[in-house]
Amino acid sequence: MLECRKLRKTFSGFVATNDVSLTVETRSITAVIGPNGAGKSTLFNVITGHLEPDSGEVILEGRNITAVPPHKLCGMGIARSFQRTNIFSKLTVFENIQAAFIAHGGKGLDMWGVSERQFRDETWQMIEQLALQDIAHAIAGEISHGAQKQVELGIALAGKPRMLLLDEPTAGMSAQETHESIQLLARIAKEQGLTLLFTEHDMEVVFSIADKIAVLHQGAIIATGLPDEVRRNAEVRRVYLGGGKH
Amino acid sequence: MTSAVLPRRIPWTLVLFLILALIPALGSRYYTFLATDIVIFAMFATSLNLLLGVTGLVPFGHAAYFGVGAYVCAIFMKDLGLPFLLAWLLGGVGGALFAAIFGFFCVRLTSVYFSMLTMAFAQIVWAICFKWNDVTGGEQGYPNVPMPSMAWLDWIPWVGDLKIDHKFFYLTLLLAALSIAAMRRIVHSPFGRMLTAIRDNTERTQFIGINVRLYQLIVFSLAGGFAGLAGGLFGIFNRGVFPDFCYWPKSAEVLIMTILGGIHNFWGPSVGAAIIILLNQYIVSHTEYWPFVLGVILLVLLFAFPGGVVGALNGLARRVRALVRGQA
Numbered sequence: 001m002l003e004c005r006k007l008r009k010t011f012s013g014f015v016a017t018n019d020v021s022l023t024v025e026t027r028s029i030t031a032v033i034g035p036n037g038a039g040k041s042t043l044f045n046v047i048t049g050h051l052e053p054d055s056g057e058v059i060l061e062g063r064n065i066t067a068v069p070p071h072k073l074c075g076m077g078i079a080r081s082f083q084r085t086n087i088f089s090k091l092t093v094f095e096n097i098q099a100a101f102i103a104h105g106g107k108g109l110d111m112w113g114v115s116e117r118q119f120r121d122e123t124w125q126m127i128e129q130l131a132l133q134d135i136a137h138a139i140a141g142e143i144s145h146g147a148q149k150q151v152e153l154g155i156a157l158a159g160k161p162r163m164l165l166l167d168e169p170t171a172g173m174s175a176q177e178t179h180e181s182i183q184l185l186a187r188i189a190k191e192q193g194l195t196l197l198f199t200e201h202d203m204e205v206v207f208s209i210a211d212k213i214a215v216l217h218q219g220a221i222i223a224t225g226l227p228d229e230v231r232r233n234a235e236v237r238r239v240y241l242g243g244g245k246h
Numbered sequence: 247m248t249s250a251v252l253p254r255r256i257p258w259t260l261v262l263f264l265i266l267a268l269i270p271a272l273g274s275r276y277y278t279f280l281a282t283d284i285v286i287f288a289m290f291a292t293s294l295n296l297l298l299g300v301t302g303l304v305p306f307g308h309a310a311y312f313g314v315g316a317y318v319c320a321i322f323m324k325d326l327g328l329p330f331l332l333a334w335l336l337g338g339v340g341g342a343l344f345a346a347i348f349g350f351f352c353v354r355l356t357s358v359y360f361s362m363l364t365m366a367f368a369q370i371v372w373a374i375c376f377k378w379n380d381v382t383g384g385e386q387g388y389p390n391v392p393m394p395s396m397a398w399l400d401w402i403p404w405v406g407d408l409k410i411d412h413k414f415f416y417l418t419l420l421l422a423a424l425s426i427a428a429m430r431r432i433v434h435s436p437f438g439r440m441l442t443a444i445r446d447n448t449e450r451t452q453f454i455g456i457n458v459r460l461y462q463l464i465v466f467s468l469a470g471g472f473a474g475l476a477g478g479l480f481g482i483f484n485r486g487v488f489p490d491f492c493y494w495p496k497s498a499e500v501l502i503m504t505i506l507g508g509i510h511n512f513w514g515p516s517v518g519a520a521i522i523i524l525l526n527q528y529i530v531s532h533t534e535y536w537p538f539v540l541g542v543i544l545l546v547l548l549f550a551f552p553g554g555v556v557g558a559l560n561g562l563a564r565r566v567r568a569l570v571r572g573q574a
Contacts, residue, residue, distance in 0.1 A: 048453075074455030086453075088446040099443045103454040107436040108461070115439035155454060 001026040001163060001195050007046050007056035016042040018219040019056065024163075024212075029189055029196040031206035034216035040199040041083055043216065044167045047197075048080050049073050060163075074104075079161035083168045083199075085148045087155065089141030093132055096140050096151050098123045100158035126154050129188070146177035153181075157188065164189070166198035170205060178202070182209055207231070263423055270405075270412035280527060282415045284520045286480050289422040291503045291515030292429055293472035298501075299509030300433055301465050302445030303353075306361045306497055307368025308473055310348070311341035313375060313492030315474025316481035317382055320391040323482075330394030334421070334478045341474020342467045344371070349466035353459045365494060372492040387488035391481050418479050425475055430512055432468065441465055502540070506547055508554025517556050 002024040009017045017039045024030045034040055045051040047058050052067040059065070060076060068076075088096045101119035102108060127136050130150045135143050140151055149169060156164055169185060170178040186209040189196045200206050206213060207227045214224045215236050223233045230236055269281045290312055297303040319337030322328040328336070348367040352360055375382045382388055396413040400406035405416065432438050443451045444458055452458055481487040490496060499522070507518025522540075529539050551558035 070449075070452040071455050071457045074453060080453060082450075086447060086450045088443050088450060090446045091442065095439070099439055100454045102436045102439055103443075103451075103456050108440045108456055109464075110436040111432050111438075113436050114434055115436045116434070118436050118439075155450070159455060 001061060002047070002197065003059040004043075004047065005057045005059065007043065007053045007058070009042055009046050009051060009053050015219050017046065017053075020216070020219070020221055022214055022221065022224070024195060024197050026195055027193055028211040029186065029209055030198075030212045030214065031210040032197070032199045032214045032216055033201065033203055033206055034199075036201055038216040039219040040201075040216055041167055042219075044080070044165060044199060048078065048165060074159060077159075077162035078165065079156035079159045079163070080165040081149075081152045081156050081167060081169060083171055085145065085152055085172075087140050087148055087151050089139070091140055092137050093140050093143065093147075093151050094123060094127065094136045097126050097154045097158055100155040101126075104159040122158070126158060130154050130184070146173045146181065149173065149181065153185070157192075160192075161194065163195040163197070166196070168199050168201065170200065170202070178205060185209070263419070266419055267416070270408055270415055275409065275411055278412050278415045280523065282411075282418050282483055284523050285415075285418050285422045286476050286483060287500070287503060287519035287523060288516035289425050289479075290473055290476035291500050291507070291519045292426055292512070293469045293476060294500050294504050295509055295512075295515045296429060296432070296441075296465055296469040296472070298504055299511075299514070300438065300445065301441040301462060302448075303462060303466070304357075304361045305352075305466075305469075306365035306494070306501070307348075307371075308364070308469070308500055309494070309496035310364075310368035310371040310492050311345050311470035311473035312477035312480070312496065312500075313371060313487070313489075314344045314470075315341040315477030316487040316491050317375065317388065317477075318474070319478030320388055320481045320487045321381065323392055323394075324388075324390070330482075334475065337478030337481075338471045338475040341477065342471030345470020345473075346463065346467040349463045349470070353462040353466060365497065368492060368494060368497055372489055372494075375492055376489040382487075382489070385489065387486050388481075389486040391485055391487065393482060414483065418483065421475070421479065425472055426516070429472060433512060437461075437464075502544065506544070506554055508556035508558075510553060511556040511560065514554050514556040518554065521555065 004020055004022040006019040006021055007017050008015070008019050020039075020043055022032070032040055032043065042051065046053045049065070049068045049070050057064055057066045060078070065073065065076065088099060091099065098115075098119055101122050102115065105119060107113065107118055127133055130153065132147065132150055132154070135147060140148060153166075153169070166185070170181055173181060182205055185196070188194065210227055212224065213227050213230045215222050215230060217239045222239065223230050223236045225233075266281060266285070270278050294305065294308045297305050315337035318340035319333045322333035322336055323330060348364070352363045352367070355363055376385055378384060393410055393414060394417065396410065396417060399413050399416065405413065440451065440456055440461055443454070443456070444461060448458055477491060480491070503518035503522045504515040505518070506521060507516065508514030525539070525543070526536060530536050533539070547554070553561065
């Protein structure tokens, strides 16, 4: 579904992603792992048009989408979340998800309707799915970090994307929250037939749900494959897993 | 919003409208004069707040569109003999059109650069109005703007017998109320929600599929249009249009009104407009140090009540309620 061809991005001489090539199969769950600073977020920002690569291409279902602006990418069925939680912090949880529905439903330019009445049922459904009912009317910026991540997931899912890119969806969550949230993600992805690409620095998190894992180290992919293959890969064990830890 | 201060279920806006409608009954041309001034500036400041409070853009040149609207309306009425309503609407179209052209460039910049560019464009408008003698009357201004015909008011008992100033107040009140109602509708529409989303988090808004620049340009044009409508009324009220309608102190004045009243409440700018105009009248009659007094007010306000007057009142009401609930 998505293919990255030799993506290269440098920041004043520093090579953040070094000719990264990666293929994501339709309806698969692919994880990009690597230690902090490996270039995961840069790769994501290049894929989603936030940054323009120095060279290389991003292909979505045969179409070149390199450096296509974010709002257009959204219309092609790609949704993303951010590593640093990125929600509408002054709106309520309900309004956050409702806003996403309004935007995706093409109602954004409606100046005569009443925003509160738009997509109420859809919004509630999403809120229930994410178990956010109790805090639906809380200001999103004031709820727990884990819940904010869920809100962000809700915003992304409201667009009924075919592909979801999540940049460290469990960053800053407790072990319990991480576990729950990853299970939820896997369930939603399967139910809705989503293609999921996500980054993660905690390797254990991804083994349970990923179909395929790519390991990024110092801007380059050093291994790709099934979770077990990656786990056994000597190079990966050396640079990432710290030798005999696993 | 307003409900934090006032009990619900009473149509406060209607009450306010009716109270304002009684002002000419006081029989004082001075009060009616002040009320007309306030209503026009409430409309102007509310249009600014579509950008400032709602979308999170800070324009330093909003007076440009106020001025354009004033000139267009006046010129169409006097030189071309168009009926008032048509000329007035064209003034709004003029404001919106200029805002769309300038906005096209402005929304490409962010934060302070956006602000500076809006100011630069406003200064260009001012310079043209100041120099283009054949059309705008240049430095001398464009005097003797005719009063609209208000014969249609004559069938209403009592109102029909009023002096023209009072009648013009009713016309202004009606048109401003309609304009403000339209702006309120926009703020609460799905489009308005998208604007709030842009203010809150521009990056995220792009990722829910919104073309942020386009939305900013649309609201910039709308705000320009409403400013133009306010300007059209002001030109008639003032019986003349002058280049200083577009000059930067006018932009600053409306910005101060908006911030003073409170940018996070729909009625904040209107309250701010009323306070500034009334204070100005009161203080100017007692001292010549109005700018000094204004400066002090702003200092106190910005440090003590960053949410503006309405924001402070809302906060107070919330505390009182919490106190009452605590005792119960």
